Amino acid sequence: KAFQSVDVLVGPTAPVTAFEIGKNVDDPLQMYLTDIMTVAVNLVGAPAISIPAGTVDGLPVGLQLIAPQRQDARLLSIAAAAELELAA
Secondary structure (H helix, E strand, O other): OHHHOOOOEEEEOOOOOOOOOOOOOOOHHHHHHHOHHHHHHHHHOOOEEEEEEEEEOOEEEEEEEEOOOOOHHHHHHHHHHHHHHHHO
């Protein structure tokens, strides 16, 4: 129903900003939780993409765009436009 009124859903790729390389390597639960925002999309088979959305404290932040099933071309078009806009 969400896609009846919008072209794509937009949200964070992860619940926290990126952590430094190697920081959580010994904490598998934290590593799993970092990916939690992308799990539902994979379960329903909707196309999704993560694009760079800037940095916080020098660490990258990702923006996730999700489209209805079989709308990959629409998703890629919107992602390209969003990426250009965010880079400006």
